[in-house]
Amino acid sequence: MLFEPLDPIDHEVLAQFLENSGSGIRAELLDQCGSTNALLLERARAGAPHASALVCEHQTSGKGRRGSAWISAPGASLTFSLLWRFGSGVSALSGLSLVVAVACARALDSKGAAQIKFKWPNDLLFDGRKLGGILVETLQNAGGTVAVIGIGLNVRVAPALRDRIGHPVADLREAGAHGTRTELLAAQLAQLAGLLPRFEREGFAPLRDEWLARHAWQGRNVQLSSGKRMHAQGETVGVAEDGALLMRTAGVVRRYYSGELSLRLA
Numbered sequence: 001m002l003f004e005p006l007d008p009i010d011h012e013v014l015a016q017f018l019e020n021s022g023s024g025i026r027a028e029l030l031d032q033c034g035s036t037n038a039l040l041l042e043r044a045r046a047g048a049p050h051a052s053a054l055v056c057e058h059q060t061s062g063k064g065r066r067g068s069a070w071i072s073a074p075g076a077s078l079t080f081s082l083l084w085r086f087g088s089g090v091s092a093l094s095g096l097s098l099v100v101a102v103a104c105a106r107a108l109d110s111k112g113a114a115q116i117k118f119k120w121p122n123d124l125l126f127d128g129r130k131l132g133g134i135l136v137e138t139l140q141n142a143g144g145t146v147a148v149i150g151i152g153l154n155v156r157v158a159p160a161l162r163d164r165i166g167h168p169v170a171d172l173r174e175a176g177a178h179g180t181r182t183e184l185l186a187a188q189l190a191q192l193a194g195l196l197p198r199f200e201r202e203g204f205a206p207l208r209d210e211w212l213a214r215h216a217w218q219g220r221n222v223q224l225s226s227g228k229r230m231h232a233q234g235e236t237v238g239v240a241e242d243g244a245l246l247m248r249t250a251g252v253v254r255r256y257y258s259g260e261l262s263l264r265l266a
Contacts (some may be wrong), residue, residue, distance in 0.1 A: 014182050025053050026158070032059075035150075036080055040052065041139065050084065053080060055185065057075075077152060078151070081151070084146075102211055111179050113126075124176040126170035131169070199210045217263070219235060
């Protein structure tokens with residue numbers, strides 16, 4: 001028995017939303033694929049145009065940062081990727097994943113979601129549980145940098161799927177979001193189309209305060225690691241104007257640009 005009607009993405013309705021918003025985004029809908037990011041990266045190498053989006057109803061090999069898996073089921077989530085061409089080098093894109101999080105939160109706010117929080121550098125949370133994730137992958141070319149921005153959001157997660165995921169998750173219906181999956185997706189893409197050009201012009205700094213207002217682990221004791229290697233532990237004190245994590249360790253505030261955060265229990 002299905003948990004609820006699948007509410008499939010309506011490509012014609014989505015295309016009309018995107019045209020009306022003036023986003024310039026052209027989206028392709030796939031019933032199934034391995035990973036929208038992997039596929040769009042292949043297309044980027046072959047010259048896929050700026051503002052191309054891939055939306056997949058069911059990813060069989062969805063991925064998160066550092067090779068982690070994104071587990072989903074048809075109708076339970078939104079999984080999509082957006083190709084964006086920047087005229088600058090990759091070093092100028094520091095903070096991009098944080099800007100994407102702000103765009104996602106604004107879109108969800110517009111659809112009635114409440115209390116969406118951020119975990120540095122790429123997670124969206126509700127009630128302390130993972131609601132969604134962001135994966136940014138880049139390619140350097142002579143004209144600048146191609147970013148493939150992958151986003152996965154839980155829409156309505158059945159108990160059986162929660163058991164498969166294996167860690168606490170939340171979904172958009174719990175957070176109060178309304179509208180069809182098509183409308184939720186269109187809102188995400190429209191916000192991205194509005195914020196990404198501003199980010200290219202001005203960087204992350206103008207959006208820093210907005211991100212900090214949703215910082216779930218501000219002032220918490222955490223540890224930063226990569227795999228089994230721990231890099232640092234201390235208190236999170238915010239993020240810098242370039243998106244770096246600011247952590248107080250041994251009385252000194254230091255910047256960190258990569259790693260996975262976890263709460264310290266003691």
